[in-house]
Amino acid sequence: MNILSLEDFSVEEINEILDSANEFINGKKVDYQGKKVIANLFFEPSTRTHYSFEKAALNLNCKTMNFDEVNSSTKKGESLYDTIKTFEMLGVDGFVIRHTQNAYYNELVGKINVPILNAGDGTGNHPSQSLLDLLTIKRQFGKFEGLKIVIVGDIIHSRVAHSNIKVMQRLGMTVYTSGPEEFREEGYNFVELDKIINEVDIVMLLRVQHERHKSLMEMPLEEYHKKYGLNMERVNKMKEDAIIMHPAPFNRGVEIADDVVECSKSKIFEQMKNGVFVRMAMIQKALEE
């Protein structure tokens, strides 16, 4: 089956994926004996998502192929569909795809007969990131219902925010957004960070995605840091058991102060660790259902 957007999955199914990821953390073994090949096709830069999917595939004893876009026929004008169809004909068993275009998968669904895992589409969805965020939250708090989160920063360009806001609300969390006016999105619960910071269970920071906006943010980075960045002064106002999250890559000194990255409340590196187990659960589900 494809895993393209969490909107296609019920709350029960989402919890099942998280339970499966937890079983992998606790030592569950699944071994495809080198008989399945997962192709990673990233048409946008990636470190964590790409290599986390690759490590997940290797942990399941799958083989992997990594598409090198820069040296591919994409540069000769080959379309996404023709590229993916080619890999299907080569005999791969699953695709992990990241692409700049929102909902790029709409042109593939029904025509590609191998499961597709969406590793991020433009400013649209990022289901594996949401699942690893949810796993991190569930492992910390044991529940979702009633938790309050503020997502701070470049909401409008963030597929992480877009995926998370929808699924977190379905799971019974209260989601606030914060940050500069330019990044604000209609329909989301916008608040001043300093007004809400002492009430929330989770502060999730987002990177300012310079590559996605032309001149939207003219604010100097020091000013951004002062107004919206998470520094130790703000961390000290957070609830005792509240946590800090960030999908990374982070800009130290912009949305997050250097000394906050690995402070006791920060789960940022734990998120990366959880990502491998969530992606093992996703690959298994995609291959078997």
Ligand code: NCD
């Ligand atoms: C994010 C992405 O690419 O959407 N990173 C990630 O996958 N961990 C967020 C970002 O690039 O800022």
